Amino acid sequence: MSETHDSQLNDADTRRELDRELGHFHCRIHQPDDPPLFTREPQSRMHALHWRWSDLSVLLKRVGEGLKMQAGGNRRTLRLANPGLPYGTTPTLWASIQVILPGEIAGAHRHAATALRFIMQGNGAWTTVDGEQYPMNEGDFVITPSWTWHDHIHRGDAPMIWLDILDISLVRHMHATFFEGSQVEPQPVSDYPRRSLQQFGSGVMSPVRAQHHNPVNPLLAYPAAQAQAALAAAAELPPDPHDDTLLEYRNPVTGGPALTTIGTRLQWLRPNHACLPQRHTGSLVYYVINGSGRTTVGAQKFEWGQGDFIAIPPWTFYAHCNDGDRPARLLQVNDIPALQALGLYREERVRR
Ligand code: 1HN
Secondary structure, rough: HHHHHHHHEEEEEHOOOOOOOOHHOOOOOOHHOOOOOOOOOOOOOOOEEOOOHHHHHHHHHHHHHHOOOOOOOOEEEEEEEOOOOOOOOOOOOOOEEEOOOOOEEEEEEEEEEEEEEEEEEEOOOOOOOOOOOEEEEEOOOOOOOOOOOOEEEOOOOOOOEEEEOOOOOHHHHHHOOEEEEEEOOOOOOOOOOOOHHHHOOOOOOOOOOOOOOOOOOOOOOHHHHHHHHHHHHHHOOOOOOOOEEEEEEEEOOOOEEEOOOOOOEEEEEEEOEEOOOEEEOOEEEEEEEEOOOEEOOEEEEEEEEOOOOOEEEOOEEEEEEEOOOOEEEEEEEHHHHHHHHHOOOOOEEOOO
C-alpha cells in the first residue's frame, strides 16, 4: 500500500471516529463519503414533466364528482406532483387545479405563501381578496399576495376549474409557514369591492395619492381581455429569438413582477418560429392556453396541445417550437423574482 493511500485511510478513520465524538456536541466534520457540497453547476432532482389534458380532464372529473368540499378553508384540488421532489411541482412552486361546483364556497383563510390563479374553464365564481371581490372568467389572472384573506364562491351553474400556483415549497424550505383559517366564511366584502382594479387596472394611469391597501401589489385582478389584447399587439412585432413574444403581469406601482416571489407571463408562439435554446436558474411551469407545439427540455421532447402542463427544472436547456398553423398561447409561471431578490439569477442563451 502506498504511503499516500495509507495516510488517506488513516485520515478517513480519524474523521469517522472524531465525527462520532463531535456528534455529542452537535458538531461535525466533513466525512469521506459525504456527497459534494458544491457542484460546478446546479444539479436539480426535479424531473422535467409533461401532463396531458387528455389525462387531466378525466382525473378532474373524478376529483370533482368524488370529493366533497370540506369546511374550514379547505380546497378541492388536483396537485401536479413531481416524482423527483418530496412534494410540489418544482423546488419552489406548488401547482394544482382547483375544482369548484355550483353553489360551493371555498371558505376564507390566509397564508404566508403567495398564490396566483389563472382561470382555465368556466365562469360564475367570485374570489374575495382582503375585502375586494372579482368575478373569475376564463383567462383571468387574480392574485393572493402573502397573508391576504381569500375565499371563493361559485354562483354559476356549471363546474369551474382554475390553476392555482403557490410558492409553498419555497416558504417551507425557509421554515416561514403561517396559516390562519377564518371564523367568518365567507369574509365581508368592502364598500368598494373593485377598488384596486378601478385605481390601477388601466395599466397606464394610476392615482397620485392612492392609499395602498396592500403594500405588496395593490392590483389584485388582471382581466383576460386586457392581457390578451396586449399580447396580440406585441406579437405583431418581430419575434424574440428565444421567447417569441413574452409579456409579464406587472405590479403597477413598482413595475416589477405582479408577485414578489413568483413571475407570471403570457407567451405567444407564432407558427414556423423555432425558439433558440436557453437555460436559467429558477424553475418553470407552463400551461397551454391554446394551440400546439413541442418543447425540448434537456434530452426530452414534449409534444403539447391545449390544456397541457409542462414543468422545466432549473438550469436545463429548453426551446419551444410551434409547428401548427395557428399561434399558440401559453401561461408561464416561474420563481425568477425570488432568485433575483437573492442575487441567484443567471441565464444562458444559445445564439444562432
Ligand atoms: C389554497 O389556499 C388555494 O386559496 C388553492 O384557493 C390551492 C393549494 C395548496 C395550499 C393552499 C386557494 C391551494 C391552497
